[in-house]
Amino acid sequence: MRFSSLVAAAACFGVSIASAQTTAFTNGRVLTAGQANGVENATVLIEDDQIVAVGQGVTIPADAEVVDASGKVITPGFIVASTTMGAVEINDRANANDIDGRSSALSAGVDIQYAINPASTLIPVARSGGVSRAVVTPGLDAATGANVAFGGQAALISTTATGETISEPQVAVTLNLLGSDQGRGAVFPQLKAMLEDAAGFAADPSPERASAFKAVKWSPADLMALVPVMRGEVPLFVTVQRASDISALLDVTADYDLRLVLVGASEAWKVADRIADTGASVVLNPADNLPGNFNEVFASSQNVVRLAEAGVEIALIGPRAGHDARLVRYHAGLAAANGLPKDTALRAITSSPARMLGLVDYGEIAPGQVADIAVWSGDPFEPLSDLEALYISGERQPLENRQTVLREKYSGAGEAAEEQTR
Numbered sequence: 001m002r003f004s005s006l007v008a009a010a011a012c013f014g015v016s017i018a019s020a021q022t023t024a025f026t027n028g029r030v031l032t033a034g035q036a037n038g039v040e041n042a043t044v045l046i047e048d049d050q051i052v053a054v055g056q057g058v059t060i061p062a063d064a065e066v067v068d069a070s071g072k073v074i075t076p077g078f079i080v081a082s083t084t085m086g087a088v089e090i091n092d093r094a095n096a097n098d099i100d101g102r103s104s105a106l107s108a109g110v111d112i113q114y115a116i117n118p119a120s121t122l123i124p125v126a127r128s129g130g131v132s133r134a135v136v137t138p139g140l141d142a143a144t145g146a147n148v149a150f151g152g153q154a155a156l157i158s159t160t161a162t163g164e165t166i167s168e169p170q171v172a173v174t175l176n177l178l179g180s181d182q183g184r185g186a187v188f189p190q191l192k193a194m195l196e197d198a199a200g201f202a203a204d205p206s207p208e209r210a211s212a213f214k215a216v217k218w219s220p221a222d223l224m225a226l227v228p229v230m231r232g233e234v235p236l237f238v239t240v241q242r243a244s245d246i247s248a249l250l251d252v253t254a255d256y257d258l259r260l261v262l263v264g265a266s267e268a269w270k271v272a273d274r275i276a277d278t279g280a281s282v283v284l285n286p287a288d289n290l291p292g293n294f295n296e297v298f299a300s301s302q303n304v305v306r307l308a309e310a311g312v313e314i315a316l317i318g319p320r321a322g323h324d325a326r327l328v329r330y331h332a333g334l335a336a337a338n339g340l341p342k343d344t345a346l347r348a349i350t351s352s353p354a355r356m357l358g359l360v361d362y363g364e365i366a367p368g369q370v371a372d373i374a375v376w377s378g379d380p381f382e383p384l385s386d387l388e389a390l391y392i393s394g395e396r397q398p399l400e401n402r403q404t405v406l407r408e409k410y411s412g413a414g415e416a417a418e419e420q421t422r
Helices: 003-012 122-127 184-203 207-212 220-230 243-252 268-278 303-310 322-337 342-347 351-356 402-411 413-421
Strands: 022-030 039-047 050-055 065-068 073-076 078-083 131-136 150-158 166-176 236-240 260-264 281-284 314-316 373-376 387-392
Touching: 022 373, 073 078, 078 314, 078 322, 078 351, 122 131, 122 322, 122 402, 131 166, 131 322, 150 220, 166 220, 184 220, 184 243, 207 220, 236 243, 243 260, 243 268, 260 268, 268 281, 268 303, 281 303, 281 351, 303 314, 314 322, 314 351, 322 342
Parallel strands: 022 065, 022 073, 078 131, 166 236, 236 260, 260 281, 281 314
Antiparallel strands: 022 039, 039 050, 073 373, 131 150, 150 166, 373 387
């Protein structure tokens, strides 16, 4: 059965989303997001939830479901590196916005995995845009508070309709340097004192020692959450924009073995070489190219290009709102249009976010990787290309969502399609 026929049949029967144990995608152009990017007339073979073979001349088992992807482009499912999806449904209702600890005494100890709503209407919308995973990052928005405070522990979630929503909990800790109403003269000394406390606790992490540290009023949960950060086991995502703030952050953290990920970083291009020298990574929106405030006076559409040229690992996002997670491919396309190599742009929404988190099993089409596979009608960075199928952990996913159901209901498209099948 040709791929288009398979898609049409699945649509007619509402796709009861159960895949064969073994599936082979044949004759497609495979963009692996790895070293061998762009394999023509290739086969991708998956068994259960893993990719087992990629390339030409792959032997296909007799019992495999064969999907003819002739003329199609196959990519990894996209990974959104920072979003509120699953924790925020709408912004103006308290019971639909759970992206931070709000009035809680916890800071780093906030654990976003418990706030994720698997029934969020935004998850199917993201899935229809080719997004298979997303990093939900608490406390990175620009709300102000009295003091510097960590935002909490991020989680990697899946957009699957058939499996577990939480893929990997506690994958990072967040810190919003723009979230304090203190001046910079207080922010960075306080951060330095907090890191000293956290490092001291990480050397001997027993909860009863929490009261011995004085930079802030620490809870044992906050200090325990920072132990893997201070040991370099999980990254610290820091919202920061101004070049001078980035330099100050790198100075304050220089004595620690931290895995820094700079989020936003609209002026990062001005200190790109220094960022590269420290090994820090950057998560940014390539559309942030105008000076919206005094933290972004030198915002530039060339930010991502110059960072990549300096050797900085980058991940691309759109607006952090979960409603916009589906747009990540368009932002990658925008970066490519401004000069970022297309293979780098693809990695920036697939393998690079996974590597920033230290997750080696996600983000590529390669043997041993989790089988998150997207099949496109053409170049995924072109707005007119359609997502024709998405597999997450080897299982085919529905592409319908609340928006498409309403569109078909009120436009008459559903009735027209039904009429054609009679």
